[in-house]
Amino acid sequence: MKKFVNDPKQFVPEMLKGLALANPDTLKYVPEYNLIGRASGPSDDKVSIIQGSGSGHEPAHVMAVGKGMLDAACPGDVFSAPPMDYVYETTKLWNSAKGVLLLVNNYTGDRMAFDMAQEMSLADGVNVKTLFIDDDVAVQDSTWTVGRRGVAGNFFVIKAVGAAAEEGASLEELVRIGEKVNSVTRTMGLALTACTPPAKGEPLFDLGDDEIEIGVGIHGEPGRRRAKIVPSDELVDILLEPVVADLPFQSGDRVALMINGLGGTPISELYVAYGHAHEQLAAQGIEVVKSYVGEYCTSLDMAGASLTLVRLDDEIERLLDAPAEIGYRVF
Amino acid sequence: MKKFVNDPKQFVPEMLKGLALANPDTLKYVPEYNLIGRASGPSDDKVSIIQGSGSGHEPAHVMAVGKGMLDAACPGDVFSAPPMDYVYETTKLWNSAKGVLLLVNNYTGDRMAFDMAQEMSLADGVNVKTLFIDDDVAVQDSTWTVGRRGVAGNFFVIKAVGAAAEEGASLEELVRIGEKVNSVTRTMGLALTACTPPAKGEPLFDLGDDEIEIGVGIHGEPGRRRAKIVPSDELVDILLEPVVADLPFQSGDRVALMINGLGGTPISELYVAYGHAHEQLAAQGIEVVKSYVGEYCTSLDMAGASLTLVRLDDEIERLLDAPAEIGYRVF
Incomplete structure (x- = not known):
């Protein structure tokens, strides 16, 4: 394993310490x-919005804390739900x-932690509600989930409720x-490589030199199928078709389109993918009016990407347009 | 090669097309x-600021076009200087x-293209000046350079002159x-892995499973030496010490600190590195007052990072604080 990691047990605390040191005025x-x-x-003038999840998906969710986004985040260890008492x-x-x-x-582990924390908080007189996100169309149930998984589309929920x-x-x-x-949010992703969790020290699963995992989960869970690598346009089509068919998105829809990098894929490739997705949607009469290209919800150092579509209405579009600050400096 | 790439010859145009489709209002x-x-x-109310370079370093420089940053960018192919006529x-x-x-x-190739373009533009009556950036302390001369290389510290020049x-x-x-x-800007980087240019289809150089390249260039050029992988804090010290010693940065200095990902390293690891660098500088009496963590100048999908320090004065700090917009949507 070649990574910026000291003791793997300290990976998450050290990341959080770095994030806080870099943003003393805001975090x-x-x-x-x-x-x-x-x-x-x-x-007391606004609802507090809190997200927790396993770590390893940064910038989700600790780097989505800021005005117009989350109020707080309480992650667990890498790919592990936060302990109930963190949420509480x-x-x-x-x-x-x-x-x-x-x-x-x-995810089942996250639901358990949050359900218990909500119950205990309610007993303490906190007015708390929970909202589950399940935008991944790849599989109905999976390794860690009953029902669909929540993946990068989560960003749009945060942005809208945050605004x-x-x-x-x-x-x-x-x-x-x-x-x-x-x-109205649908996502599917694919892995070009596995990711390497610091505590494991080696790739989480085996993927051949010419293989991809279609419909992969953000913890490396299996998706729909394995396939051989194909050119970018075909990779995009593999993601776009099930996403479009699921809602379904239809001619005349106005949408937000996100190409989300999974951690090891550079932004240059994400824009290659974006261009084809945008054009394919236009050819179907689906108008992309908001675009998001970059890393929003990653799987450590996994190479690959996910594609998310959101069907916009006036309310959602207005909320996505609202100003937001994020917990890490960009420019 | 497993990448979002169609015909490698079309990699750069397809990336640029995607970037433009995603940002029709601004680019x-x-x-x-x-x-x-x-x-x-x-x-005519402002000087136009233009950067060109090889592609493969995104977001540098095509995604640094925006208010408060560049006016235009004209990249060459991957790791190739832009043709003189692009600049002209x-x-x-x-x-x-x-x-x-x-x-x-x-870099020698870039200098040649820009020198010729400047001469021809001057002959056409354009009032044009050129500014060279050479922030990399790793090596004096290198594969593609006479004198020091320009790397991620370039960002600070763009931001300051842009403002x-x-x-x-x-x-x-x-x-x-x-x-x-x-x-007053100094940078050094290290590679954990090689990068894979689309047209080559395989890693640009060989690096053992436990090896790192210290002082690597952003085109995979050799740096100072090879070494075995060590924990993150030691990796950071390997970068920080020569950067601090070079200017030198001294107790009482106020600085900007950038941990720049080279493309394949996730932001979680960059924050682990950031935390240690920040603390080591504080221990030397060097105060980090501005922080930048993320990808600013990459080397395709190379895993690794560079560390940049800028010694601030009131003028530089004010210019770095000025508002800026970038050519790609973040939140």
Whole structure:
């Protein structure tokens, strides 16, 4: 394993420490709960939005903390759900008179942790609701999931409810908006290589020199099938067709299109993929009006990408257009 | 080779097409010259700032086109200097009454193309000056360079002169600012893996399963030495010590610190590296007041990172703080 890793057990705390050191004005780090929150703390004028998940998907979710996005994130170890008490303590620390919204990608371990934390928080008098995200069309159930997995489409839920929360929307309203965005968001990904978790020290699964995993999960879970590598346009078609067919997206739709890198694929390749997806959609009468190309939800150093479509309406488009700050400096 | 690539000869044009399709409101694409420029075109109220280089370093430089940054970029093929006529035509198209500033990373091929383009543009009556960037402390001369190489520190020159240009600074003033920033910027990088250029289809050089290349160039050029992989803190020290010693940076200095991913290293690892670098600098009395963690200048899919320090003064800090827009959507 060749990585910027010291003791693998310290990988997540060291990453979070680095993130906090790089952003002293905007982020607060509470090591006991792997908690990254806004330095400003909670406000009774807005619902607090919290996401937890396994680590290894950065920038999701610790780097999505900022104005117009999350209020706090409490990740677990690499590819492990956060312990229930991380979620519980984070919920209490970010309690607001307007309530707390917990966002959870649909994995069994995450659901258990968040369900328990919600119950305990409710017993403590916190007004808390939970919203599950399950945008991955690849498989119905999988290694770590009953029902569909939550993957990169999660970004759009965060962005939309984050924007609405800044405007003062109620907890019930945020749940409505989040459920709506999730209901019109579809994703599928493919792996060109496996990823190497620091604690394992070797690739999580075997993939031949000319093989790809179609419909891969963000923890390296198997997808729909293995195939031989093909040119980029065909790779994109392999992702686009099931995504379009699932909702289905139709001629006349206005959409957001995301090409999300899984960690080891450079942005140059993501733009090659984007161009073809955009043109294929245009040929079907589906208009891309918002585009997102880069890394949003990764799988450590996995090479590969996922493709997400969101069907826009006026409300969703307005919320995606709203200003947002992120917990890490870009330019 | 497993990549999002169709015909390798079309890799760069397809990337640029994707970039333009994703940003129709802000970017203009002129295929004849690999030109990505601001959709608004040149303005006689500001100096036009143009950078060209080989491709394969994205987001540098085509994705650094935007308000407060570059006016246009005209890359060559992967790891190849732009043809002289790309630079010449771009200079003419972005001509401004206030002049044109060409930014060039110090590589022999790039210098030749830009020197000739500058001469021809001057003959056409364009008021054009060129600024060379050579921030890499790793080697004095190298495979493609006489003198030091220009690498990720280039970002700070773009950001500073970009901000000053928006304020209406003269061409002479921009040259002064750019030279000053370059003179206080130092970088060194290391490779954990080789990169794979699309046209070659296999890794550019051989690196053992436990080997790293210290002081690597962004085209995979050899650096100072090969070594065995060591823990992250030691990797950071290997980069930090020569960078600090070179200027030298000293106790009492205020600095910007960049940990730049080379393409295949995920941002989680970059933050692990950042945390140690920040703390080591603090221990030496060097205060990090601005931080940059992510991908700024890559080498295709190479795993690895570079570390850049910039010694700040009030002018540089103010220019780095100025607002900027980039040619690709983040959030």
